[in-house]
Amino acid sequence: xxxxxxxxxxxxxxxxxxxxxxxxxxxxxxxxxxxxxxxxxxxxxxxxxxxxxxxxxxxxxxxxxxxxxxxxxxxxxxxxxxxxxxxxxxxxxxxxxxxxxxxxxxxxxxxxxx
Amino acid sequence: xxxxxxxxxxxxxxxxxxxxxxxxxxxxxxxxxxxxxxxxxxxxxxxxxxxxxxxxxxxxxxxxxxxxxxxxxxxxxxxxxxxxxxxxxxxxxxxxxxxxxxxxxxxxxxxxx
Numbered sequence: 731x732x733x734x735x736x737x738x739x740x741x742x743x744x745x746x747x748x749x750x751x752x753x754x755x756x757x758x759x760x761x762x763x764x765x766x767x768x769x770x771x772x773x774x775x776x777x778x779x780x781x782x783x784x785x786x787x788x789x790x791x792x793x794x795x796x797x798x799x800x801x802x803x804x805x806x807x808x809x810x811x812x813x814x815x816x817x818x819x820x821x822x823x824x825x826x827x828x829x830x831x832x833x834x835x836x837x838x839x840x841x842x843x844x
Numbered sequence: 845x846x847x848x849x850x851x852x853x854x855x856x857x858x859x860x861x862x863x864x865x866x867x868x869x870x871x872x873x874x875x876x877x878x879x880x881x882x883x884x885x886x887x888x889x890x891x892x893x894x895x896x897x898x899x900x901x902x903x904x905x906x907x908x909x910x911x912x913x914x915x916x917x918x919x920x921x922x923x924x925x926x927x928x929x930x931x932x933x934x935x936x937x938x939x940x941x942x943x944x945x946x947x948x949x950x951x952x953x954x955x956x957x
Contacts (some may be wrong), residue, residue, distance in 0.1 A: 772934050772947030786944055835888040
């Protein structure tokens with residue numbers, strides 16, 4: 731597709747379970763970003779990748795959150811031992827590089843922890 | 845630490861009337877500034893950005909914003925709103941372009957007939 735694709739669009743999981751959220755960036759985009767948007771709030775930065783490496787993971791809230799991008803394209807955000815407070819929309823964006831190139835956002839994955 | 849404040853949580857405007865959304869930021873240097881729009885079920889869409897140069901920037905859908913360094917503001921304006929402008933609007937600031945943006949809490953815009 732032409733845009734950033736995130737799967738699944740919705741995910742309901744039980745407290746304590748492990749979840750994976752997938753992001754397919756726009757082809758050729760080397761930079762990839764993850765944000766989390768809680769209800770009634772603006773998006774909150776989690777992590778961004780330049781290629782395969784995490785350039786800045788300072789926004790990850792704790793060690794239950796982890797993200798990978800092994801081949802420099804698709805990225806997976808992994809959440810262990812989910813808590814109800816993890817419920818949010820997780821947004822992914824990509825850009826040709828960091829700096830002065832526009833980042834395009836996907837429609838997000840709505841995660842609900844029950 | 846950088847921060848972004850959108851003082852208005854909710855704004856109601858009549859179709860055809862003008863719209864102004866406020867954004868104030870706190871940052872040590874000249875930041876990169878952005879306005880995004882989010883419609884229900886849609887992803888974030890960039891309306892406009894300011895990196896440097898002319899402080900009045902034009903964006904898509906008839907929006908413009910003015911960077912005022914002395915007031916630490918980057919307010920968004922549209923002269924005449926359309927019903928399709930009903931959405932949530934986010935101001936954001938970045939240190940180095942699009943890497944690691946900080947967003948405001950958003951302003952919900954309702955357009956009445």
